[in-house]
């Protein structure tokens with residue numbers, strides 16, 4: 365088993381600390397010169413658009429944006445103070461736009477989606493880590509791959525997969541129940557939820573089991589560490605498109621192995637573990653196909669999608685909120701027990717999707733706490749983007765639209781969009797499941813600019829690159845909750861405070877542990 369050196373995931377590995385070590389300093393110098401060239405053209409971007417003051421010439425506002433403990437509030441406030449479009453500072457005086465205005469987002473993600481493409485650093489990083497799958501491609505190649513994958517996420521397909529989801533959730537419940545049978549105990553639920561989500565994607569998507577949920581496996585540990593490792597390396601992301609010019613994959617791996625930086629080495633290990641497992645899966649599938657074994661109904665055509673911990677993070681957030689709000693937890697348990705009477709076979713796609721309170725809890729959780737807070741885009745040419753809510757420029761001019769130069773980086777503020785007070789009202793920041801049980805305000809229902817694929821929110825984004833798995837993930841969350849909540853009660857540990865760190869994904873951590881390694885300790889009691 366390959367495991368991470370203990371201090372790799374400490375919060376302290378951020379840009380300032382990297383610069384404290386000789387290796388970090390050399391890496392930073394290379395990074396700085398390349399990034400300087402890369403950013404030279406960006407000094408003039410959107411000068412009249414107001415934004416927060418730059419915190420540092422070297423890193424602008426980037427370290428505030430991704431600061432583990434405070435980044436979430438910073439992202440929310442930046443768009444509250446500076447309304448729907450804020451100019452933020454990036455590396456070496458460069459600028460980018462942080463956007464949450466509904467009309468601007470509609471243009472960027474839907475209407476003018478061909479002008480705003482994925483960040484090259486994002487697709488390049490995905491290509492380097494996972495190969496040329498959907499998340500690493502753009503343009504026609506992306507369109508083609510997406511068209512091939514879409515049927516695998518249809519409602520018809522998900523209906524067929526529901527019993528499989530139920531049986532995996534039941535396996536999870538049984539393992540947890542066996543640990544808490546005699547008395548309530550504290551359990552870190554993150555590895556369990558991660559193995560659950562992996563098994564759901566493995567069996568549901570690839571027809572492949574990653575092993576028993578009760579057993580540690582390297583792949584699941586690698587998947588769990590992946591987002592944390594990549595998040596810490598985000599400030600170096602502009603370098604990744606250059607990295608492919610270093611030579612073939614074998615050579616690049618050789619070069620990486622020479623760099624004595626624990627975090628990078630862990631990332632190489634993670635990629636190697638995933639690569640080996642994916643090759644095993646391909647070989648097994650090829651064998652099955654050669655033997656004429658049908659894969660119908662198991663959704664093996666979701667091949668190429670890497671399992672992520674977005675959904676396991678969302679389930680963790682749901683359990684944490686239920687532990688924080690025992691009344692909501694009891695109400696939810698009552699609804700689910702009434703509907704299913706502890707009988708797994710009573711659960712199907714339609715009835716688990718239609719439970720009003722379960723649905724409200726899930727929608728509100730995804731709105732207030734989107735697992736991915738920010739997504740990046742880049743303008744491929746000069747363009748003008750209209751605003752729903754005009755802003756006041758630095759020179760006092762009222763701006764109903766913003767001019768965006770070719771090459772401008774756009775930070776889609778998913779979090780800020782879901783909390784927009786002019787859309788969701790003055791209580792937008794509050795977690796209130798009951799908001800979904802009454803009529804939503806006109807500012808939501810009659811707002812044609814709210815183009816998110818899911819429930820008027822940006823959580824799964826909008827347009828041609830919106831999350832293809834959002835129905836899959838809804839089903840997974842609802843089935844897991846419906847099974848766990850019937851027989852288990854979740855409460856908070858007395859001696860630990862859980863916080864959620866910002867990164868590429870939101871990650872639960874124990875406050876004061878100084879680690880970004882995901883942990884969510886909950887006290888779990890078996891109900892009679």
Ligand code: HEM
Pocket residue numbers: 482498499510565569669674675678734735736739740823824825828829830831832833834836837
């Ligand atoms: C709560 C859980 C999830 C959230 C919040 C989420 C969110 C997102 C977001 C925001 C994007 C857009 C990324 C971008 O444009 O750069 C995305 C893309 C994607 N998601 Fe999800 N996702 C979730 C679960 C899933 C699941 C369970 C699957 C697969 C089974 C999945 C598969 C994908 C794929 C393949 C893409 C790329 C789509 C494309 O480029 O066309 N997601 N997701």
